[in-house]
Amino acid sequence: MITREQWLLREMTIVAKLRRDGLSEDGVIAKAKSENIFQYRTERSLASIARTCNKRIAETDSDEIIRIVAEGLPDAAAQANLYMMMCTYDIVRDFMLNEIAPRYAELNYSFDRADMNSYFTKLEEQYDNIAASPESTIAKLKQVLKKCLVEVGMLESARSENLIPIYIDSEVRAAIEAKGDHAALPAFNCREAC
Numbered sequence: 001m002i003t004r005e006q007w008l009l010r011e012m013t014i015v016a017k018l019r020r021d022g023l024s025e026d027g028v029i030a031k032a033k034s035e036n037i038f039q040y041r042t043e044r045s046l047a048s049i050a051r052t053c054n055k056r057i058a059e060t061d062s063d064e065i066i067r068i069v070a071e072g073l074p075d076a077a078a079q080a081n082l083y084m085m086m087c088t089y090d091i092v093r094d095f096m097l098n099e100i101a102p103r104y105a106e107l108n109y110s111f112d113r114a115d116m117n118s119y120f121t122k123l124e125e126q127y128d129n130i131a132a133s134p135e136s137t138i139a140k141l142k143q144v145l146k147k148c149l150v151e152v153g154m155l156e157s158a159r160s161e162n163l164i165p166i167y168i169d170s171e172v173r174a175a176i177e178a179k180g181d182h183a184a185l186p187a188f189n190c191r192e193a194c
Contacts, residue, residue, distance in 0.1 A: 003144060015028055032047060096187035104163070113161075
């Protein structure tokens, strides 16, 4: 679940490298447990995080996105990681395409707590499972989505109230286009002609 898994770019980079080197999903999980590849203080969540990273790789189904996460420049890797999250979690995709992309398209860079609350009110009206979620889960989802924006450079900090226009990395854009997922591009401040 996204509330436990969160951003994980460092972990995704490690797993993406291992997978590119030919290690299987099970091999990554075994290596995570036996060698503590994420260097966590406790070993309790190693297998779970390795499974999460494998899931994102499988859901994205793009060797090029995996390569960018494994070897790309930091900004490109962050954008590729956000794209992987959009491929894996419906709420991330919905948020990026229905809340962030329209703001970029309209040059409306305001994004504050009221906007996030309004987004979740709409979700609660559309989905019973969101409406039935405890307030602590909703708060965690908001935190995770905000962190995604901060980590990819769309917000300066979690307290910022203005989106920063970003420029999609050319390799990330090419990889998304190669997948035929043109609908995802506006989430990265990219119109068809960018």
